[in-house]
Amino acid sequence: MKSNFGDHVGVTVAGHVAVVTIDRAPHNHVTVDFMRDLADAFEAIDGEIELRCSVLQAEGKNFCAGADLVRREDQGGLGAVNPLYDEAVRLFSAKKPIVAAVQGAAVGAGLGLAVMADFRIASPDARFAANFVKLGFHPGFGLTYTLPRLIGPTKAELMCLTGRRVKAEEGLPWGLVDEVVPLEELRAAALRLAEEIAENAPLAIVSTRKTLRGEVAAAVRAQTDKEAVEQGWLRDTEDYKEGVRSVSERRVGNFTGR
Template identity: 65%
Template sequence: MLAEKYNDITAQVHDHVAEIEIHGAPNNHVSVDLIRDLADAFEAADADPHVRAIVLCSEGKVFCGGADLVRRDGILSGRSTSVNPLYVEAVRLFSCATPVVAAVQGAAIGAGLGLAMVADFRVAAPEARFAANFVKLGFHPGFGLTHTLPRVIGLQRANLMFQTGRRLKGDEALAIGLVDELVPLGELRARAHALAAEIAVNAPLAVVDTRATLRAGLAAAVKAATDHELAVQAELMKTEDFAEGVKAVQERRPGNFTGK
């Protein structure tokens, strides 16, 4: 059964919809512990016969600001560069059998965008911002985004986001299919629940099997993508450009990159 509390994650079930909420304001940063707890909650939702859909949401003004660049435990964790515990937990999220609707109220940046891509559908407010800003850090995309982002918006649009690091507003994300619905901020959570309820009212076995067909091989593809992403990230973390990129982002200025 789905528990109520998983450290910084809470869960509640109403009318076959589980609301799973991240409590890490103000930035709701990604960390190994957070994603592990989130994966635990997702797996419990899968095992709960009362749950037919999930609303993934977070407290505060930011959906997920990505990795904490000060602690860095959301970028590369552990002593081995062949296994990143964060990506192990991310694959668990993509292995979830229950449909997921994400409610995105603010920034979904870097790994935060990767987290938003776990969901089947994204409902966002106009204030939402989406970016794969890794190149601005002198870094390589991660969290499986090199597979999941092109899968949703197409290779060309994903390539543009990756190579420019540009930040998309809610309406721009809607226009390219990154967001499925755009609603006023005050209506965001309710609309995400309404979409989840629209899914949950249907025959649950048919929904799960249809979803499984459309997402066939997704978790394995994310595993392959994160394996490659990690190898490149490990090399780029040794560069002067990465050190400059982290410093530049922290100081809110463009990076002065040298290609070293």
């Protein structure tokens, strides 16, 4: 299989494990093209019988800091919601388990990407945030479905309505994080878990995962359709414009409900 998918996604192989590295450092902001390349990589991994599990890791300071608020129209971030969510559904359609190695920020769509994985190994500096309300916006990337399923409805509502950052240690008892390790051990720990999975029978791995996850891709599709409707009208509000400004300027928004 290919070792590179677009300009920002690379794949290497370690035994029966595919190591997928995203590199739009330092923040790995999402774009439609970037997410398409990532979905292409996982689709290719599904087609390789020798590969049984994947590690998803990122170069740079942050795992994924969400959409680029400054260049969002150019980058295909918040200004291109539906195409982005099409690629999100493709990611959730991956057949083989994924272990995410998370450092720094996993925010907005970056949180959605981390939650897409089956497991999250995090460094102590990792922080997770559904900061959409701080932008005057509605959560997306299927998070209104996946986050309650992962950490329960109350914790999910807490994250979505406050926009607060949840540190790795705090997220551990929630089930948001599966293991916290020093930054220098992060990738090794993620690979170790992936190898533990990959030593098992490949057909049984895929079959068991499919039963456990259910029709997650279809559910994400339905939920992103709902999320996109809410995001559509909110994007036209004054509060959204103020939210983008305030987050970019690192201050509390002066919202008016208009």
